[in-house]
Amino acid sequence: MKVGIVGAGFVGATSAYAIVMRGLAREVVLVDLDAKRAQAEADDILHAVPFVHPAEVRSGDYAQLRDCRVVVITAGANQKPGESRLELLRRNAAVFRAVVPEVLDNAPEAVILVATNPVDAMTHLAASLAAERGLPAGRVFGSGTTLDTARFRSILGRRIGIDAQHIHAYVLGEHGDSEVFNWSQVSVSGIPLASFSCEACPGRAGVEDRAEIELAVRGAAGQIIEGKRATYYGIGSALAHIVEVILRDQRGILTVCAPLPRLVGLEELGGLTLSLPNLVGGKGLMSSFAPSLDENERAALLSSAAVVREAIGRMEG
Numbered sequence: 610m611k612v613g614i615v616g617a618g619f620v621g622a623t624s625a626y627a628i629v630m631r632g633l634a635r636e637v638v639l640v641d642l643d644a645k646r647a648q649a650e651a652d653d654i655l656h657a658v659p660f661v662h663p664a665e666v667r668s669g670d671y672a673q674l675r676d677c678r679v680v681v682i683t684a685g686a687n688q689k690p691g692e693s694r695l696e697l698l699r700r701n702a703a704v705f706r707a708v709v710p711e712v713l714d715n716a717p718e719a720v721i722l723v724a725t726n727p728v729d730a731m732t733h734l735a736a737s738l739a740a741e742r743g744l745p746a747g748r749v750f751g752s753g754t755t756l757d758t759a760r761f762r763s764i765l766g767r768r769i770g771i772d773a774q775h776i777h778a779y780v781l782g783e784h785g786d787s788e789v790f791n792w793s794q795v796s797v798s799g800i801p802l803a804s805f806s807c808e809a810c811p812g813r814a815g816v817e818d819r820a821e822i823e824l825a826v827r828g829a830a831g832q833i834i835e836g837k838r839a840t841y842y843g844i845g846s847a848l849a850h851i852v853e854v855i856l857r858d859q860r861g862i863l864t865v866c867a868p869l870p871r872l873v874g875l876e877e878l879g880g881l882t883l884s885l886p887n888l889v890g891g892k893g894l895m896s897s898f899a900p901s902l903d904e905n906e907r908a909a910l911l912s913s914a915a916v917v918r919e920a921i922g923r924m925e926g
Contacts, residue, residue, distance in 0.1 A: 610635055610636075611636040613638045613716060614637065614683065615674075615683065616640075616683035617643065617668070619841040620683045620845060621684070623844075623845030624681055630661055631662075632664075633853050633856055637666045638667060638673045638677070640674065648668040651668040671714070674715045678720065679855050679856065680712050680716050680719045680720075680722070682712065682721065685725035686700045686701055686704060698923065698924050699924060705725070705735060709721075709735050713742055720893040721749045722751070722851055723749070729785075729920065730917070730920045732749070732751030733924075735751075736882065745892075746867075747892065748893045749893075750893065751865060751866040751867065751882070752851065752866075753863075753865040753866030753883070754781065754864040755864055755884075757826060759843065760826045761779075761790065764825050768814045768818065770809075771807075771810060776797055777797075778795040778796075779886060779900065780826070781900065782884060782910050783883055783914075784866065786827060789909045790822075790826070792903075792906070856891070858890045860890045861889050862898075863886070864886055864887070865887050865894065866882050867897070868881070869882070872885075872899040873899060874899045885898060885900060
């Protein structure tokens with residue numbers, strides 16, 4: 610199986626590395642405007658192949674994306690000093706209006722996974738460009754709050770003293786400050802968090818601890834960037850996980866983002882791109898679900914949706 614990655618910066622290269630380490634693809638192609646950087650990253654990853662799984666890793670142009678099952682788009686501009694979020698949004702929109710048609714022309718059968726920030730708006734634009742060419746809904750979606758959800762589970766698991774893989778908890782809405790924590794549905798191995806009790810566990814996570822946990826999740830990226838100027842291991846692994854779900858048709862439930870259908874109880878969100886639990890399989894996003902929300906969570910989700918709607922409007926305006 611073949612995977613393409615457009616954008617060979619920290620996130621793109623790390624996702625390629627994670628894909629190779631997990632043995633997900635027989636061929637990985639890195640495409641970047643900076644061909645020298647793409648070649649260097651591809652060679653560096655290729656030299657790790659003898660220690661893991663057989664794979665061909667190389668750089669190339671858009672034509673080399675032919676026959677890819679999945680194309681991950683991480684390409685985008687970095688924020689300049691003094692540049693506003695709106696200015697960055699519009700610059701990345703210009704990048705996408707050039708990149709996405711090239712991907713569609715050269716890999717028309719691929720599932721396209723967007724990771725460029727702000728991911729909700731960039732995914733909305735990519736999905737719109739794909740729809741104009743008649744691609745089926747669900748073939749284009751973004752990483753959304755997949756990483757936020759992983760951070761939530763990791764921080765909550767550490768707090769309680771339970772392996773994060775046994776914690777079910779979702780972050781919904783915008784991939785950003787307005788994201789919504791679906792506390793009312795958090796469970797530990799099927800036991801509601803409010804009912805969970807374990808004498809062998811060193812910690813607790815009660816209602817009084819929620820604000821602190823949310824702050825840690827929301828501030829995770831900023832803390833990492835302050836310490837090492839970029840985040841890439843978490844999102845690189847998240848992208849590799851999503852790619853695995855697609856390539857192996859695992860039919861996983863992931864908080865990716867995509868233009869939403871009209872969901873019962875959340876009709877206001879129809880057509881808007883943000884993250885909810887979604888069923889993902891071999892052909893992309895298959896179905897979206899309206900999660901169970903308490904009154905406060907529903908209000909927060911609608912507020913988060915308004916933030917995303919404004920960003921999309923400014924990008925298109």
